[in-house]
Amino acid sequence: xxxxxxxxxxxxxxxxxxxxxxxxxxxxxxxxxxxxxxxxxxxxxxxxxxxxxxxxxxxxxxxxxxxxxxxxxxxxxxxxxxxxxxxxxxxxxxxxxxxxxxxxxxxxxxxxxxxxxxxxxxxxxxxxxxxxxxxxxxxxxxxxxxxxxxxxxxxxxxxxxxxxxxxxxxxxxxxxxxxxxxxxxxxxxxxxxxxxxxxxxxxxxxxxxxxxxxxxxxxxxxxxxxxxxxxxxxxxxxxxxxxxxxxxxxxxxxxxxxxxxxxxxxxx
Amino acid sequence: xxxxxxxxxxxxxxxxxxxxxxxxxxxxxxxxxxxxxxxxxxxxxxxxxxxxxxxxxxxxxxxxxxxxxxxxxxxxxxxxxxxxxxxxxxxxxxxxxxxxxxxxxxxxxxxxxxxxxxxxxxxxxxxxxxxxxxxxxxxxxxxxxxxxxxxxxxxxxxxxxxxxxxxxxxxxxxxxxxxxxxxxxxxxxxxxxxxxxxxxxxxxxxxxxxxxxxxxxxxxxxxxxxxxxxxxxxxxxxxxxxxxxxxxxxxxxxxxxxxxxxxxxxxxxxxxxxxxxxxxxxxxxxxxxxxxxxxxxxxxxxxxxxxxxxxxxxxxxxxxxxxxxxxxxxxxxxxxxxxxxxxxxxxxxxxxxxxxxxxxxxxxxxxxxxxxxxxxxxxxxxxxxxxxxxxxxxxxxxxxxxxxxxxxxxxxxxxxxxxxxxxxxxxxxxxxxxxxxxxxxxxxxxxxxxxxxxxxxxxxxxxxxxxxxxxxxxxxxxxxxxxxxxxxxxxxxxxxx
Numbered sequence: 001x002x003x004x005x006x007x008x009x010x011x012x013x014x015x016x017x018x019x020x021x022x023x024x025x026x027x028x029x030x031x032x033x034x035x036x037x038x039x040x041x042x043x044x045x046x047x048x049x050x051x052x053x054x055x056x057x058x059x060x061x062x063x064x065x066x067x068x069x070x071x072x073x074x075x076x077x078x079x080x081x082x083x084x085x086x087x088x089x090x091x092x093x094x095x096x097x098x099x100x101x102x103x104x105x106x107x108x109x110x111x112x113x114x115x116x117x118x119x120x121x122x123x124x125x126x127x128x129x130x131x132x133x134x135x136x137x138x139x140x141x142x143x144x145x146x147x148x149x150x151x152x153x154x155x156x157x158x159x160x161x162x163x164x165x166x167x168x169x170x171x172x173x174x175x176x177x178x179x180x181x182x183x184x185x186x187x188x189x190x191x192x193x194x195x196x197x198x199x200x201x202x203x204x205x206x207x208x209x210x211x212x213x214x215x216x217x218x219x220x221x222x223x224x225x226x227x228x229x230x231x232x233x234x235x236x237x238x239x240x241x242x243x244x245x246x247x248x249x250x251x252x253x254x255x256x257x258x259x260x261x262x263x264x265x266x267x268x
Numbered sequence: 269x270x271x272x273x274x275x276x277x278x279x280x281x282x283x284x285x286x287x288x289x290x291x292x293x294x295x296x297x298x299x300x301x302x303x304x305x306x307x308x309x310x311x312x313x314x315x316x317x318x319x320x321x322x323x324x325x326x327x328x329x330x331x332x333x334x335x336x337x338x339x340x341x342x343x344x345x346x347x348x349x350x351x352x353x354x355x356x357x358x359x360x361x362x363x364x365x366x367x368x369x370x371x372x373x374x375x376x377x378x379x380x381x382x383x384x385x386x387x388x389x390x391x392x393x394x395x396x397x398x399x400x401x402x403x404x405x406x407x408x409x410x411x412x413x414x415x416x417x418x419x420x421x422x423x424x425x426x427x428x429x430x431x432x433x434x435x436x437x438x439x440x441x442x443x444x445x446x447x448x449x450x451x452x453x454x455x456x457x458x459x460x461x462x463x464x465x466x467x468x469x470x471x472x473x474x475x476x477x478x479x480x481x482x483x484x485x486x487x488x489x490x491x492x493x494x495x496x497x498x499x500x501x502x503x504x505x506x507x508x509x510x511x512x513x514x515x516x517x518x519x520x521x522x523x524x525x526x527x528x529x530x531x532x533x534x535x536x537x538x539x540x541x542x543x544x545x546x547x548x549x550x551x552x553x554x555x556x557x558x559x560x561x562x563x564x565x566x567x568x569x570x571x572x573x574x575x576x577x578x579x580x581x582x583x584x585x586x587x588x589x590x591x592x593x594x595x596x597x598x599x600x601x602x603x604x605x606x607x608x609x610x611x612x613x614x615x616x617x618x619x620x621x622x623x624x625x626x627x628x629x630x631x632x633x634x635x636x637x638x639x640x641x642x643x644x645x646x647x648x649x650x651x652x653x654x655x656x657x658x659x660x661x662x663x664x665x666x667x668x669x670x671x672x673x674x675x676x677x678x679x680x681x682x683x684x685x686x687x688x689x690x691x692x693x694x695x696x697x698x699x700x701x702x703x704x705x706x707x708x709x710x711x712x713x714x715x716x717x718x719x720x721x722x723x724x725x726x727x728x729x730x731x732x733x734x735x736x737x738x739x740x741x742x743x744x745x746x747x748x749x750x751x752x753x754x755x756x757x758x759x760x761x762x763x764x765x
Contacts, residue, residue: 144477
């Protein structure tokens with residue numbers, strides 16, 4: 001056993017400086033959700049909508065012209081739209097910090113309405129200081145989200161350093177972190193877990209399946225995500241969201257990070 | 269079906285034909301049913317592996333008016349037991365004489381008006397579900413206690429429930445209640461174009477994204493008789509081995525977690541993280557998603573710098589595995605734990621590293637080469653001990669082989685196009701397979717008259733191995749359970765679909 005202690009020490013610190021140092025690039029090369037530039041969009045071209053499996057891209061009949069609607073809450077980041085778009089109106093990007101407090105903020109909107117600051121987590125710092133205990137429930141995911149959640153506790157992301165912990169019992173949990181589109185068999189256990197949590201409590205929908213059902217919602221055995229089953233405080237789309245996006249969303253809940261996305265636009 | 273030699277049989281001749289296959293040394297791989305036309309009778313298909321380089325054998329049996337079922341084969345060929353129960357749940361076919369007649373995929377309380385895989389099932393309508401008492405095996409004896417563990421378990425784990433019957437520390441019987449995560453993925457393929465079907469295949473099991481997408485694409489390509497360019501074959505091989513690498517490293521880290529070897533856990537998971545980051549840098553996706561498509565790859569990859577990055581990782585990985593094999597406290601918990609005898613592994617359908625740790629020499633990459641595996645020689649590790657240690661040793665050996673295979677494939681990587689034109693066959697069928705990190709994956713793809721997917725059957729590795737796993741738990745002790753489960757390296761999403 002002492003050999004292992006030495007083994008670990010010799011390897012030094014493996015942990016990323018992010019988010020302390022904002023410039024540390026945590027996910028080099030990892031593609032995020034596609035970026036939309038409507039001025040490049042060509043009239044009556046439906047190429048992107050036709051290849052969008054979860055229906056994140058829709059066509060809305062406007063006055064005279066057809067208009068694209070984009071809901072990032074349904075996007076699974078498959079990049080098919082960026083490959084099919086003839087005009088680069090949709091392009092590949094490394095935009096991944098898509099955690100939001102309002103579901104509407106994931107829907108692309110032409111004009112940004114200036115919304116009042118959220119009341120939701122105003123008192124969260126008073127409640128918990130800087131710490132947070134999470135109970136995770138897998139409500140029918142593909143295990144991509146679990147794989148990335150497990151990665152949060154590896155030495156690189158080292159979630160503990162931020163005062164955030166996974167807890168085995170819902171009785172000790174402040175946050176219910178849900179992955180998956182909620183299958184008929186997991187609906188009961190999910191509600192039981194939520195009911196076992198003491199108040200105040202928060203709910204995070206992690207991954208596109210939990211936000212909207214994504215590519216797996218609906219059908220004979222799945223709901224369309226957590227919405228309508230539990231009150232959701234933070235939505236994090238992504239298929240799966242990468243670990244940095246998960247950390248950003250957790251810090252967003254704790255008022256320790258800013259929300260980057262508004263009306264489907266990512267702040268520069 | 270393309271990719272197989274097939275034979276059509278009436279229901280009463282199926283048991284004899286299967287028995288005959290087994291006597292000739294073949295091993296049944298899966299069975300499933302589909303409805304060739306809406307409102308018609310289902311057809312049941314049995315797939316068998318007849319040995320290295322032999323074509324797969326397929327038996328088809330069309331149920332007709334008046335015969336609502338088939339004789340069950342589960343008594344003689346136990347690994348078919350779960351496939352038969354699945355067909356009962358999802359296709360409404362009854363199997364006479366089944367030794368374990370209880371629902372498998374659909375839980376107690378789920379009563380669909382018509383079987384969900386029947387084309388007449390209303391699209392998008394959820395099965396009505398009510399709480400009903402669990403259907404558990406009866407147990408007698410005043411000292412026997414029952415512990416339902418899950419479906420929400422400690423840590424970040426996938427949902428599954430294991431019901432233990434135990435006395436003190438000793439487990440008498442373990443009864444897994446799985447399929448909490450059944451998402452009806454096979455139904456989702458229906459009516460899609462194969463290009464979009466790949467996205468569904470990638471989401472059957474996230475950590476096996478490449479393996480599933482590859483088996484699916486190969487099934488579509490076989491059905492449409494499409495020849496994939498050489499460069500795409502090599503790139504597919506490289507992606508599949510990168511997936512094996514990060515999965516096996518995570519597996520070793522997780523195994524250390526259960527034996528409470530903390531630094532070993534941290535190091536294993538760090539190495540897995542470094543591999544995932546390599547995936548991100550070179551392919552844009554940590555799970556290697558969004559790259560495969562029927563006909564080749566969606567885009568070319570620049571992998572020139574990958575070999576150097578892998579060579580830099582190699583000594584770290586080798587040192588880590590050597591340290592694990594030198595740690596007595598770790599080995600003490602693995603050796604003799606969760607013993608899976610050769611015969612049980614064979615009969616109950618074990619696959620992948622699990623069967624290779626119990627003395628069954630079989631690997632689809634060698635025995636039925638696909639992608640570029642036929643052009644690259646490799647060694648297949650084999651152990652006969654059948655315990656948790658053997659299972660971890662097989663995976664360690666596979667890590668070494670994967671690294672060697674990757675470096676060789678990168679060296680030989682030919683130039684050229686990465687995709688080819690592919691026309692969707694109308695009414696065609698194809699079989700595709702892949703040796704994923706957890707074992708064999710099969711896809712059977714049926715097309716309709718318009719070139720859309722009519723039925724896709726997914727046989728995942730974890731479905732086979734979850735069936736085997738309880739046989740190593742009965743009559744062991746609680747303390748070893750977590751180690752034993754970790755040593756199998758199972759996923760729920762793949763099993764439940």
